[in-house]
Amino acid sequence: MIKHIGIKVGLGCIAALLIVFQALILFVAEPKDYYLIYDWIFYAVNYLIIIALFFLFASKRRYLVAIQILIVIVFLVMNTTYLYYKGDENIVVSHSQHQQHEVILKESKKMKDETVSLKRRGVIFGKKVTTLTGSSRYKAIEKDRYQIEWVSGDIAILTYQTNVQGALKQSIFSFRASDYSSYYYVIVSLTGKWVEKDHSQNYLMSNNGELIYAKEGHLYYYSQDDIEQQGVFSIIVTGDQHRPSFTVVLNADSELDKNAIVKKGGTITVSPISLDQSKGKVFEKQ
Structure with a gap:
C-alpha cells in the first residue's frame, strides 16, 4: 500500500489519464476508422493501468490482498491472451x-x-x-x-x-497533388500510341476506351469492361489466361492538353500484375 499522498495522487492521475486514453481509442478513434498502428501499445497501457490500480487500492488486510492479487492475475492473463491473439x-x-x-x-x-x-x-x-x-x-x-x-x-x-x-x-495509392478541378477518365487521357522506351517493339494504343497491347510479338485486345480506374492517375487492366493483366499509371511528367489527353513526350508506367519482382516499364507518348 502506498502511504505517501503525493505519490498516490500522482499515480492516480497517471492511471486516470491512461484510462481516458484507452477510452478515446475504443469509443472515439476506432468508430471513425482511426487505429493504433501497433496494437501492442494498447495492451501495454492495460498492463500499466492494472499495476497502477493494484498499488492504489492495495489493502492492509491479508485476505483482501490475496483477493486483489488474484483479481490482478486474472486481468493480466486476460490482457496477455488478447495481446497474443490481437496484438500479434x-x-x-x-x-x-x-x-x-x-x-x-x-x-x-x-x-x-x-x-x-x-x-x-x-x-x-x-x-x-x-x-x-x-x-x-x-x-x-x-x-x-x-x-x-x-x-x-x-x-x-x-x-x-x-x-x-x-x-x-x-x-x-496516390500521393500526387492534382491541379484538376474535375474528375477525368485516364483511359481517355491515354488516347494515342505509346512506345516502350527500352523495347520499341512493345507498345500500347488507346482509342475510344479500348486498348491494344503489343508485347514481345503478341497483340492483346481489351475492352472497356476490362478496365477499371483507380484514383486520378491510374487504371487497372484485367486480362485472363490468354491476356496479361497490368496497371497503367500516368507519370508526373505527363501533361494534359485542353481535351484532357496526354501531350506528346509524356510518359506512363505499365506494371504487370505479378509477384515475380519485375518492375514496371516506361512508355512514351508518340
Whole structure:
C-alpha cells in the first residue's frame, strides 16, 4: 500500500489519464476508422493501468490482498491472451525513394480481421484508407506474397495474393497533388500510341476506351469492361489466361492538353500484375 499522498495522487492521475486514453481509442478513434498502428501499445497501457490500480487500492488486510492479487492475475492473463491473439500482427511500412510518402499495411496474424492500409496520423495512429480483398482468409504479408512498387516517387502499386489458388489483385495509392478541378477518365487521357522506351517493339494504343497491347510479338485486345480506374492517375487492366493483366499509371511528367489527353513526350508506367519482382516499364507518348 502506498502511504505517501503525493505519490498516490500522482499515480492516480497517471492511471486516470491512461484510462481516458484507452477510452478515446475504443469509443472515439476506432468508430471513425482511426487505429493504433501497433496494437501492442494498447495492451501495454492495460498492463500499466492494472499495476497502477493494484498499488492504489492495495489493502492492509491479508485476505483482501490475496483477493486483489488474484483479481490482478486474472486481468493480466486476460490482457496477455488478447495481446497474443490481437496484438500479434505484421506491419509493413514502405517509403518512397526520398522518404516523402509512405504506405502502411497492418495484418493480423491470428485473427480473421481484414488487412488494412493506413495513412499516418501523428506518431502512433493511422487513418484507414482501404482493406485488402480476401485478407481475412489469406494472409499475404505473413506468407510474403505481396509487392510494393513506387512510380514517379508519389504513387505506390501494391500487388498481393488473395487466396491459396494464387489469384492476384492490385491497389493503387496516390500521393500526387492534382491541379484538376474535375474528375477525368485516364483511359481517355491515354488516347494515342505509346512506345516502350527500352523495347520499341512493345507498345500500347488507346482509342475510344479500348486498348491494344503489343508485347514481345503478341497483340492483346481489351475492352472497356476490362478496365477499371483507380484514383486520378491510374487504371487497372484485367486480362485472363490468354491476356496479361497490368496497371497503367500516368507519370508526373505527363501533361494534359485542353481535351484532357496526354501531350506528346509524356510518359506512363505499365506494371504487370505479378509477384515475380519485375518492375514496371516506361512508355512514351508518340
